[in-house]
């Protein structure tokens with residue numbers, strides 16, 4: 001029998017059957033992909049295995065023994081580890097405290113220095129460097145992702161569940177990460193891997209289980225799958241369009257202009273060094289770069305969430321650094337934040353309430369200080385339908401939606417405001433392929449209707465596909481500005497790594 | 513003048529102690545995400561049971577022990593309602609405070625009768641540390657305190673160490689920040705919170721007993737005068753650390769002692785205003801006069817498992 005068997009698992013939430021009689025089995029040592037659209041029930045199934053949820057019915061067998069997993073503690077005792085879709089890090093604690101928290105091996109008096117050097121050594125094996133005594137809230141999303149992975153590896157688990165671990169990693173990081181996952185599997189560890197990136201599945205996994213609408217669709221050998229289109233068809237049930245239709249940009253007036261912007265990061269070190277660029281109406285400017293090279297700080301400066309040291313930022317000619325975040329948004333700025341939980345939504349409020357956060361004080365959302373709930377409900381219903389947000393109702397707490405569906409309503413809310421400037425950071429983080437394509441086409445549509453778009457992503461493919469011009473950030477500065485559609489992936493990759501090719505190609509106009 | 517100063521400092525420390533002792537316990541509770549308004553009630557129970565214990569066993573130390581156990585028992589009720597039943601912490605705390613007033617008043621009247629002369633109890637007497645207490649001014653004020661005072665000041669570095677350097681301290685801090693994340697690494701959030709609340713109860717009991725057996729030497733109904741609330745304020749003021757609480761408690765104590773001084777010295781300011789000093793300090797502290805002061809992120813939120 002298989003190493004892990006989940007038999008006839010059903011999980012019912014109020015109003016939703018998240019898992020419907022699912023049979024799922026994994027062999028020892030394999031890397032098994034778990035696929036499905038947003039809201040298909042992947043995270044729920046894994047949370048049951050990890051003891052965070054109790055199944056409504058069904059059994060779990062490990063090594064031919066039936067096990068009752070009622071809490072993560074029991075899962076951990078069985079050798080199960082999990083990297084969660086929404087990070088389980090404690091911002092106020094240091095990195096090393098987050099790593100050792102709750103470990104059985106801890107002595108009563110903590111030796112954090114020793115643990116720190118162990119963890120650094122472990123991280124170095126995978127080409128990762130960390131500063132173990134830094135507070136975790138100072139990390140970017142990508143860094144948090146890596147920390148979560150280290151946290152799981154340091155615990156030396158037998159069965160590792162990875163729920164969208166690569167959503168915000170750069171291609172280089174992904175390949176390092178894959179090497180490490182392969183090594184784990186060679187050493188006999190079992191890995192369950194959830195992702196929306198089908199090429200990753202083709203590259204890494206041996207078998208793949210597909211869920212659709214909470215039901216088991218099929219389990220296939222990756223060798224028997226011809227290409228990612230076939231995988232996508234299994235997931236969605238019909239053919240999926242992979243490319244986004246896009247006409248050349250027709251840039252209009254300048255919307256955003258940045259001159260010699262300098263700012264510091266959370267550690268108080270320079271994060272942005274003399275950054276200058278501009279974005280025009282009707283174009284998408286892509287910001288490429290390895291995570292942590294100043295992108296987060298740049299976006300925060302633009303949205304009024306970070307103080308700048310010097311420089312000028314103008315949106316539609318208005319200087320913004322002295323303005324409050326609300327005033328900036330009122331200039332016609334939309335912001336899809338990098339961390340949806342920290343900056344994009346209020347977890348304990350309903351979907352409906354989350355959808356009016358920027359507008360509740362305006363007509364027709366409210367009249368004379370009273371909210372028009374009837375109108376708002378209609379509006380929320382419309383928006384959820386348009387962006388295909390799966391939720392039992394608009395009254396559901398935002399927290400209860402699947403990760404991808406949370407992302408969808410945030411993106412929907414921001415696009416719906418018809419922004420003059422759209423600042424989008426990892427806009428399709430955690431979205432399934434269908435939703436990704438839809439959101440990307442909506443961003444292009446926003447461009448075509450005259451919005452200026454600043455698209456920040458660590459995913460090069462997305463940047464290259466959507467952008468009309470690209471800037472590459474490296475160590476807080478702009479290392480290259482590219483406006484030739486012919487430029488290669490490799491070339492941008494080099495810039496991202498900080499090497500500026502010697503032969504100054506004519507289309508390369510380095511920034512002043 | 514030297515005597516005056518010495519007396520003043522001594523008085524300030526003694527007034528600070530109940531707040532400090534209770535505050536140390538509350539630091540752990542707050543760090544675990546518990547707003548414990550019930551501290552006032554825990555302390556009142558301790559104050560009363562300390563007297564009872566000391567009266568029955570003719571020993572102030574046994575009085576303290578009885579007080580600690582009683583308050584811990586009451587804190588178990590608080591823990592049950594806030595952690596297990598997930599009721600609102602402030603509401604339950606207020607309930608506990610009212611319960612404590614009723615309970616102590618009734619029991620006091622039953623046990624000791626009404627309007628009788630003050631009962632005789634063993635209380636703490638000052639313990640001079642040989643050598644040190646001979647230092648002028650500071651020596652007499654710092655080193656002729658009651659025995660529990662020395663104990664508590666020694667406990668502060670220990671409490672800091674436990675909170676910041678041990679596994680259990682890390683768990684307490686983590687649980688108050690992000691209980692779900694703690695759950696995912698196998699920590700039993702409920703157990704940690706119960707533990708932190710019981711420890712708060714234990715220390716509040718000690719604080720109450722010190723109030724009756726060290727500071728006042730008697731029990732009267734309604735003797736708390738908000739000291740439990742001031743302990744809660746001291747925790748905020750002291751930024752949730754044992755050393756901070758100590759400083760905060762000393763400031764409150766200084767205010768309290770000042771008020772006695774000024775009253776005794778026949779100040780021109782009406783005494784009602786003097787009485788206000790410690791409370792004004794408390795309000796300033798709570799209003800965040802200490803600058804940016806973020807409490808634990810999951811403060812006052814019950815943890816609900818799926």
Ligand SMILES: Nc1ncnc2c1ncn2[C@@H]1O[C@H](COP(=O)(O)OP(=O)(O)OP(=O)(O)O)[C@@H](O)[C@H]1O
Pocket residue numbers: 013014016017018036037038039040041042043044045085390391392400401402403404405430432818
């Ligand atoms: N705690 C919860 N309470 C209520 N409903 C929930 C809860 N967790 C998940 N659901 C519902 O269960 C369904 C499946 O959610 P799940 O998070 O498992 O999806 P998923 O496959 O991981 O999707 P994604 O790719 O977007 O992360 C969703 O419709 C969601 O609304």
Ligand SMILES: [Mg+2]
Pocket residue numbers: 042043044085163402403404
């Ligand atoms: Mg998920």
